[in-house]
Amino acid sequence: MISIDLIRNNPQLVIDALANRGESNSLEDILSLDESRRKNIIENDELKRHRNEVSKSIGERRANGQDVDPSEIEVMKTVGEKISSLDNDIKELETTINDLLSRIPNLPDTQVPIGKDENDNPITRQHGEIPQYSFALEPHWDIGERLDIIDLPRGAKLSGSRFYSLKGLGSKLERALIAWMLDYHTDKHGYTEVSVPYMVRQDIIFGSGNLPKFGDNLYHDHEDDLWLIPTAEVPITGLHKDEILEMSELPKYYVAHTPCFRREQAAAGRDTRGIKRVHQFHKVEMYKIVDPETSNQELYSLLNDAEDICKELGLTYRIVQLCTGDISFVSAKSFDIEVWAAGCEEWLEVSTCSNCTDFQARRTSLRYKPDAKARPQFVHTLNGSGLAIPRILIAILENYQQEDGTILIPEVLRPYTGFDTIS
RNA sequence: GGAGGGAUGGCAGAGCGGACGAAUGCGCUGGUCUUGAAAACCAGUAUACCCGCAAGGGUAUCGUGGGUUCGAAUCCCACUCCCUCCGCCA
Numbered sequence: 001m002i003s004i005d006l007i008r009n010n011p012q013l014v015i016d017a018l019a020n021r022g023e024s025n026s027l028e029d030i031l032s033l034d035e036s037r038r039k040n041i042i043e044n045d046e047l048k049r050h051r052n053e054v055s056k057s058i059g060e061r062r063a064n065g066q067d068v069d070p071s072e073i074e075v076m077k078t079v080g081e082k083i084s085s086l087d088n089d090i091k092e093l094e095t096t097i098n099d100l101l102s103r104i105p106n107l108p109d110t111q112v113p114i115g116k117d118e119n120d121n122p123i124t125r126q127h128g129e130i131p132q133y134s135f136a137l138e139p140h141w142d143i144g145e146r147l148d149i150i151d152l153p154r155g156a157k158l159s160g161s162r163f164y165s166l167k168g169l170g171s172k173l174e175r176a177l178i179a180w181m182l183d184y185h186t187d188k189h190g191y192t193e194v195s196v197p198y199m200v201r202q203d204i205i206f207g208s209g210n211l212p213k214f215g216d217n218l219y220h221d222h223e224d225d226l227w228l229i230p231t232a233e234v235p236i237t238g239l240h241k242d243e244i245l246e247m248s249e250l251p252k253y254y255v256a257h258t259p260c261f262r263r264e265q266a267a268a269g270r271d272t273r274g275i276k277r278v279h280q281f282h283k284v285e286m287y288k289i290v291d292p293e294t295s296n297q298e299l300y301s302l303l304n305d306a307e308d309i310c311k312e313l314g315l316t317y318r319i320v321q322l323c324t325g326d327i328s329f330v331s332a333k334s335f336d337i338e339v340w341a342a343g344c345e346e347w348l349e350v351s352t353c354s355n356c357t358d359f360q361a362r363r364t365s366l367r368y369k370p371d372a373k374a375r376p377q378f379v380h381t382l383n384g385s386g387l388a389i390p391r392i393l394i395a396i397l398e399n400y401q402q403e404d405g406t407i408l409i410p411e412v413l414r415p416y417t418g419f420d421t422i423s
Numbered sequence: 424g425g426a427g428g429g430a431u432g433g434c435a436g437a438g439c440g441g442a443c444g445a446a447u448g449c450g451c452u453g454g455u456c457u458u459g460a461a462a463a464c465c466a467g468u469a470u471a472c473c474c475g476c477a478a479g480g481g482u483a484u485c486g487u488g489g490g491u492u493c494g495a496a497u498c499c500c501a502c503u504c505c506c507u508c509c510g511c512c513a
Contacts, residue, residue, distance in 0.1 A: 041472075041473050041474095042474070044473095044482080045474085045483090052494080054493065054494090055492095055493050056441070059442080059493090060442080062441080063441075063442085072493075073492095073493045074493090075493085077492090077493070244470085375470095376470080
């Protein structure tokens with residue numbers, strides 16, 4: 001949510017920022033609704049002040065044994081009716097304003113390159129070279145089938161297309177990746193591990209920005225009105241909802257492993273083979289709640305934390321900055337990490353690290369006190385995958401394949417897997 | 424799923440139709456005292472919105488939403504959450 005004050009005080013700044021994202025919004029409706037809201041509040045507050053005054057006086061007179069003119073009460077009755085009708089008008093206006101406001105994306109940071117879509121994303125740097133092999137490489141779906149560690153047909157039998165099941169050393173490798181990443185971020189990067197629910201209430205998933213606009217991408221349990229999380233970012237954003245944190249509590253670094261559930265309606269027909277794009281996958285997510293002053297540096301350190309995982313695994317990767325047209329709804333500034341997958345010969349997005357500034361903090365009412373006497377202010381939140389498991393699994397299988405058809409396990413994972421090759 | 428109890432400020436806890444944004448205690452902040460600290464004493468200590476350049480003023484908030492009333496923390500209705508017991512269950 002962006003601030004209504006900002007829209008009121010500097011609409012052109014907002015209009016221009018949205019235009020850079022490819023959104024045309026004149027803000028006219030929101031501004032005129034806001035104006036009538038305030039007009040109604042001024043009138044209503046004055047009526048309430050009057051009512052409070054008269055009611056108090058009636059009480060005092062009664063207490064002193066004086067009579068109260070019934071016509072006076074009659075008059076106040078109509079004042080009361082006027083008040084409740086204005087209350088309703090104001091509430092209705094606020095509902096509409098909030099709905100409009102909640103559909104406006106975050107404003108891009110001024111340093112974000114302006115562009116239309118992913119084709120305008122600058123590649124900022126690459127780590128490692130694209131590896132060369134002296135033998136023919138297989139894509140991961142063939143490797144998985146041949147080694148009997150990925151079972152796509154049976155995944156589909158259970159739940160339909162875009163579901164997969166793992167088996168044997170495949171499952172073990174997945175589990176090792178999750179455990180190793182969690183340990184790495186908690187031990188080396190100072191994150192606190194949290195375990196959170198995978199289903200959340202509507203107000204929580206509104207807070208992270210997935211509702212109301214992106215309900216299509218979510219699984220929803222109608223019976224209890226719970227939403228399956230598309231990422232751990234959702235419940236972690238909600239952890240401190242409605243709280244006012246002390247300055248001394250910041251920054252907070254969280255890391256969580258959760259399954260992620262995504263309907264991916266919009267992506268129908270894309271990446272249909274293998275486990276690159278699926279409806280349910282595991283992910284380790286990093287999350288930061290920080291002092292706004294520091295959020296820009298925190299984004300770079302978050303990105304570094306995610307990169308460390310790629311480096312430790314010996315993967316070639318590149319950093320792509322997302323342009324104004326490609327950053328997500330909640331983000332002000334984002335970087336993608338893409339690892340090279342030698343088998344299908346493409347760059348796989350394994351992480352997006354984003355500074356969401358105060359956008360989620362507003363939606364979820366998450367504030368801090370800069371000092372004991374100051375007014376509460378919104379914190380900044382950042383999130384980044386650290387990392388998405390299936391795509392890392394793909395990268396390992398495809399990049400670590402040997403001429404004899406076996407897969408070598410990266411050194412760092414071996415204490416976790418208990419084996420060094422899959423054959 | 425069945426039966427009961429509960430939800431008040433940072434915490435504990437009073438209040439059960441008017442003087443209550445709310446007693447009291449604890450905590451916290453500032454001050455006095457002290458070489459310093461502790462103790463004691465004094466003062467302060469919620470959030471949002473609206474008007475205002477500001478100083479300041481107003482409105483709302485006692486789990487949430489509705490209702491009764493000139494007036495609701497207090498009465499009525501619905502919901503949510505928490506606790507206890509019984510049943511069921513990984």
